Amino acid sequence: MALVGDNGAGKSTLIKCVAGINSIDDGQILFEGNPVTIHGPKDAAKLGIEVVYQDLALCDNLDVVQNMFLGREIRDPIFRLREAPMEQRTAETLKSLSVTTIRSVRQAVATLSGGQRQSVAVARAVLWNNRVVFLDEPTAALGVAQTRQVLDLVKRLAEQRLAVVLVSHNLVDVFEVANRITVLRLGRNVGVYEKDKTNEREIVEAITFGAPAPEEVVA
Amino acid sequence: MSTAAPAEVQAAAEDQDSIAAILRARWAAIRSGDVGSLPVIIGIVAIALFFNSKTNLFFSAVNFQNLIGQAAGVTVIAIGVVFVLLIGEIDLSIGFVSGLGGVAVAYFQQAGTGHQYPGLVALGLAILTGLVIGLVQGSIIAFIGVPSFVVTLAGLLVCQGLILQILGTQGVIGIQDVQINDISNYVLTKNTGWIVAIILTVGLAAASFGSYFSRSRAGLPTGNLFLIVFRVAFFGGLAFAAVYVCNQAKPRPGLPLVGLIVVFLVVLGGYVASRTTFGRHVYAVGGNAEATRRAGINVKLIRILVFMISGAMAAMGGVILASRLNGISLESAGGGTILLDSISAAVIGGVSLFGGRGRVSGALFGGLIIGMVANGIDLVGYSDAIKFITTGVILLAAVTLDTVLRRRQTAAGR
Numbered sequence: 001m002a003l004v005g006d007n008g009a010g011k012s013t014l015i016k017c018v019a020g021i022n023s024i025d026d027g028q029i030l031f032e033g034n035p036v037t038i039h040g041p042k043d044a045a046k047l048g049i050e051v052v053y054q055d056l057a058l059c060d061n062l063d064v065v066q067n068m069f070l071g072r073e074i075r076d077p078i079f080r081l082r083e084a085p086m087e088q089r090t091a092e093t094l095k096s097l098s099v100t101t102i103r104s105v106r107q108a109v110a111t112l113s114g115g116q117r118q119s120v121a122v123a124r125a126v127l128w129n130n131r132v133v134f135l136d137e138p139t140a141a142l143g144v145a146q147t148r149q150v151l152d153l154v155k156r157l158a159e160q161r162l163a164v165v166l167v168s169h170n171l172v173d174v175f176e177v178a179n180r181i182t183v184l185r186l187g188r189n190v191g192v193y194e195k196d197k198t199n200e201r202e203i204v205e206a207i208t209f210g211a212p213a214p215e216e217v218v219a
Numbered sequence: 220m221s222t223a224a225p226a227e228v229q230a231a232a233e234d235q236d237s238i239a240a241i242l243r244a245r246w247a248a249i250r251s252g253d254v255g256s257l258p259v260i261i262g263i264v265a266i267a268l269f270f271n272s273k274t275n276l277f278f279s280a281v282n283f284q285n286l287i288g289q290a291a292g293v294t295v296i297a298i299g300v301v302f303v304l305l306i307g308e309i310d311l312s313i314g315f316v317s318g319l320g321g322v323a324v325a326y327f328q329q330a331g332t333g334h335q336y337p338g339l340v341a342l343g344l345a346i347l348t349g350l351v352i353g354l355v356q357g358s359i360i361a362f363i364g365v366p367s368f369v370v371t372l373a374g375l376l377v378c379q380g381l382i383l384q385i386l387g388t389q390g391v392i393g394i395q396d397v398q399i400n401d402i403s404n405y406v407l408t409k410n411t412g413w414i415v416a417i418i419l420t421v422g423l424a425a426a427s428f429g430s431y432f433s434r435s436r437a438g439l440p441t442g443n444l445f446l447i448v449f450r451v452a453f454f455g456g457l458a459f460a461a462v463y464v465c466n467q468a469k470p471r472p473g474l475p476l477v478g479l480i481v482v483f484l485v486v487l488g489g490y491v492a493s494r495t496t497f498g499r500h501v502y503a504v505g506g507n508a509e510a511t512r513r514a515g516i517n518v519k520l521i522r523i524l525v526f527m528i529s530g531a532m533a534a535m536g537g538v539i540l541a542s543r544l545n546g547i548s549l550e551s552a553g554g555g556t557i558l559l560d561s562i563s564a565a566v567i568g569g570v571s572l573f574g575g576r577g578r579v580s581g582a583l584f585g586g587l588i589i590g591m592v593a594n595g596i597d598l599v600g601y602s603d604a605i606k607f608i609t610t611g612v613i614l615l616a617a618v619t620l621d622t623v624l625r626r627r628q629t630a631a632g633r
Contacts, residue, residue, distance in 0.1 A: 021513055041515035057513045059506030061575035062499075070503055071514030079495045084437035104440075 002166045002178035010187040011167045019051040020044040048131035056121040060110040065090045068124045093123050115146030132163040259584040270595035280468035287478040290590025292540035297564035297582035298488045299532030302525045306504045307574025308367040312374030313533040318553020320345040320534030321541030325392035338398025353530025357523035382552045391548040403542035406473030412462040420455030489579040505575030567617040
């Protein structure tokens with residue numbers, strides 16, 4: 001599924017609420033049909049919700065393994081880190097996503113390229129047994145080849161039977177990977193469109209003017 | 220000959236773990252700004268050679284003993300500074316917190332006052348004082364968001380005031396308690412010294428090889444076995460050499476107990492920083508606090524705990540300094556260069572002021588450099604003016620190096 005909308009439509013805010021970063025003022029979150037309360041990132045993680053933020057939320061000074069397991073380190077009962085299993089699982093996850101350009105998982109993230117950093121952020125989200133992964137503008141800062149890599153990565157996530165919510169400005173990307181498209185405008189849900197039954201023009205109109213029925217626009 | 224050469228070339232190319240390959244990788248790392256302990260080791264050697272050329276007293280056994288005692292207090296305080304710098308904050312109160320630690324330990328052992336406790340209890344109360352100060356300062360910084368610079372500057376003044384208040388009437392409290400005085404003044408017997416060296420070497424070997432074999436069992440890259448052996452032999456040799464030299468000292472041969480305390484605290488601090496989840500989160504907060512928060516880590520708690528560590532280490536350092544003088548006075552309690560020496564020690568030891576980079580062992584190296592400069596300048600007979608200028612120049616060099624390296628690392632990234 002894709003979530004689209006103009007600047008200020010509330011896409012990132014919505015994601016932050018679901019991820020437990022911002023608290024919600026009103027309304028409720030339904031997860032698999034049941035109302036849930038999310039007070040912090042840990043609650044969201046427990047439900048199987050993972051978010052890849054637009055700014056990636058990586059610690060530059062830590063290496064790939066340390067970033068992948070940040071906040072959920074494998075440790076023994078007296079808080080000692082167990083590096084070996086963490087390093088193994090990092091390598092496996094990167095391999096399963098066909099990320100081959102990272103030379104060493106013990107490299108500091110500061111030394112990686114933009115696309116590699118994006119890959120690490122995505123891999124972190126799929127490291128855990130998740131149900132749904134939110135990707136906030138994953139291609140906004142990337143070049144052509146790197147965008148290609150990330151979109152392929154998104155497709156592979158879907159193949160691994162994860163629900164993927166892609167937040168994007170870029171309708172070409174959206175139409176390539178999404179099955180359903182939800183349009184937000186000024187904080188409100190304008191409508192949900194099936195990819196096969198809509199086109200870019202209809203989505204652009206929904207983003208800019210809200211969701212008038214097509215005949216109203218003509219009139 | 221001619222047939223053997225291609226095979227050799229091939230073997231060398233295949234062997235990724237060869238010494239040459241490791242040196243090449245190390246050189247590449249240095250060029251991209253990851254210099255490790257290299258500058259500080261070069262600095263230690265250069266300073267030692269310089270003073271040795273000026274006076275033959277510098278390389279004497281008794282001066283080595285003396286140097287350990289001189290550098291110990293600042294080094295222990297600097298361990299706490301490392302943690303604070305790692306989360307990208309600053310603690311200016313450590314000087315007078317150390318003074319307050321010294322006052323507390325002296326106060327709680329004072330005979331005939333109604334608050335005389337055994338030495339170790341007084342020590343515990345002094346460290347508790349540091350913990351409480353850290354808790355208060357850390358809470359204000361973490362919950363209200365007042366910059367640490369201002370909070371700890373206020374803390375500096377408050378602690379200075381408290382010291383004046385407590386010492387004001389008499390100006391000095393002597394320490395008679397044997398246990399407390401032993402902290403800085405006891406020397407281990409020769410044989411105990413050797414046993415300590417053996418335990419340190421065996422412990423380092425066990426840790427190094429344990430990690431090597433657990434990694435190789437898990438099928439992960441292990442690093443070169445020869446280099447690990449070399450490292451264990453080098454640091455083990457250093458421990459034995461230190462014990463040997465101290466055992467030659469006259470009139471009181473033997474390794475100073477305080478040296479062992481410093482090494483223990485550095486190893487403990489290093490272990491916490493690099494091998495525990497808490498330590499990992501400390502580095503993460505220094506790297507990107509917002510990302511750390513989004514990863515579900517309680518950043519406020521980490522900040523508070525780090526300031527508590529800083530307070531406790533400052534108090535411990537203060538106890539060591541007070542024990543060395545067998546008492547605490549208005550002149551010795553936390554004033555003078557203690558604050559700047561401790562922060563300088565951490566920075567010279569390679570800990571970045573920008574947060575997230577550096578090691579606890581940097582406190583030991585930096586403390587050693589600061590101690591060597593002070594010790595050597597006193598021996599040669601230069602004035603305090605020269606001492607301040609030299610320390611200032613070394614500090615500036617260390618921070619400049621850190622800034623340049625940081626830029627290099629970011630440049631190597633993209």
